[in-house]
Amino acid sequence: MDHALALAARGLGRVWPNPAVGCVIERDGVVLGRGRTADGGRPHAEPLALAQAGAAARGATAHVTLEPCAHHGRTPPCADALVAAGVARVVVALRDPDPRVDGGGIDRLRQAGIEVVEGVRAAEARALQAGFLSRITRGRPMVTLKLATTLDGRIATARGESQWITGPDARAHVHAERARHDAIMVGAGTARSDDPRLTVRGLGAAHAAGTQPLRIVLSRRLDVPLDSALMRGGPPVWILHGRDAPSANRDALSARGVTLLPCATDAGGQIALDDAMAELGHRGLTRVYCEGGGTLAAALLSAGLADRLDWYSAGALIGAEGIPALGGMGLARLADAPRLRFAGVERLGPDLLHHWRRD
Incomplete structure (x- = not known):
């Protein structure tokens, strides 16, 4: 066995x-x-x-x-x-x-x-089978939230510089984790500011030849630049968006071959994450790897939708002026803070990876 x-x-x-x-x-x-x-x-x-x-x-x-x-x-x-x-x-x-x-x-x-x-x-x-079991029993994929920060929990300097906080061993590990998931997901802010490719690299020809994960963006108004790296070929792109997204943006992205998935919005006008995850489950996804940014990470944790948290940390310090790993969570009491279960730690060159799980 x-x-x-x-x-x-x-x-x-x-x-x-x-x-x-x-x-x-x-x-x-x-x-x-x-x-x-x-x-x-x-x-x-x-x-x-x-x-x-x-x-x-x-x-x-x-x-x-x-x-x-x-x-x-x-x-x-x-x-x-x-x-x-x-x-x-x-x-x-x-x-x-x-x-x-x-x-x-x-x-x-x-x-x-x-x-x-x-x-x-x-x-x-x-x-x-955690991802498959999640799709069958909960109607949504398992979500792994990945964060890579300095020791004081910052993901970038005040000017937005973030490459590279962690070292090559940690980055190689991230690509291996990408390969073990069906899709890589980011928010629209990360898609605009970082212009990521969201592909698996450095693992040989097999992944370069067509076994790449899907690329998913949450963008309520479909404001993903048409000249971004995501639009310049590669694995399929799915965008979860609000039902009120401008029709011009829909037409432009559809013409690029992007799959558009309309979702409900919450009281604050943002994409309702439970509806978004249910849509991904309905389309067959079992394992989603979320790489940010801070607003999306905080929202997933607050909603109880981050099943696993992989926190990579480097022995560097940026200070309070740096950009925090998590956006606002609106907590008034410590008792309301999401609690995770420690599941292990491993050393990756000079960096550490802490594994946390939601019971």
Whole structure:
């Protein structure tokens, strides 16, 4: 199962809207076939592993990180494929809460006389599937909020200089995290001031050749410059905007191939983040990596929509005149402050990365 989980992890950011699943088929400790959900979401892991194993799968054990599917979609049910291959035993890490499955795959295996063992490495599988589980059970993707600051919590000098606060090891880690998410998201202010590309770089030809995450901007009035780096080719761009965005801006961005997603606005006239995240979930996204800026970061935390916070910090100090990592949160009482659970720390060259999670 550890082997299957490692295979599944390779699919993160590459298989949405499907879950990243791994499958290992073995007999007496000898691996006969293995597979992971292919880029784009199909073929699924089980038929790929069965194809490798061939006739040797009969009487063998299949280890699968998520319950085999039991419904007909663009591919036949994986549970049926395991039955047809004649496996004797299936070890499942986690049940699939998708209403089209939700125990149906396991029932089908047992009805065929196959032994099913559940719950092996369930906690690890649940962590791996956090994005998919969020989309299925909450209707929205898992959101990872990334901040990179000085030791005193500043993201730039008063003049806006921010490159580079953290060192090359931390920046390389960020690109690896981008690659493990379906999309990278920023606010319109960051899109205008930083002119980011929001692409994965430095990880080899595979990501340069078309397995890049989507790029998402929240811009109520669609005021993203047409000459920005986002508009000069690259992975698809989605913009979440208010329903009252100027029609001229809609037409200009649509002509550039941008996907426009109208959303409700809140009492303050800003995009309603719960509606925006529900729209992304409806379109199949499971894992979104948010890179700012401070206003969007504060809004996500205040709304309880930041599931994970990855805080990179460098041993530099800017002082009070620097730009803070978080915008205003309107807190009058400490008791109202969002609370996160510490989940670990790692050293990246001269910098530190603190992991925080929302329970």
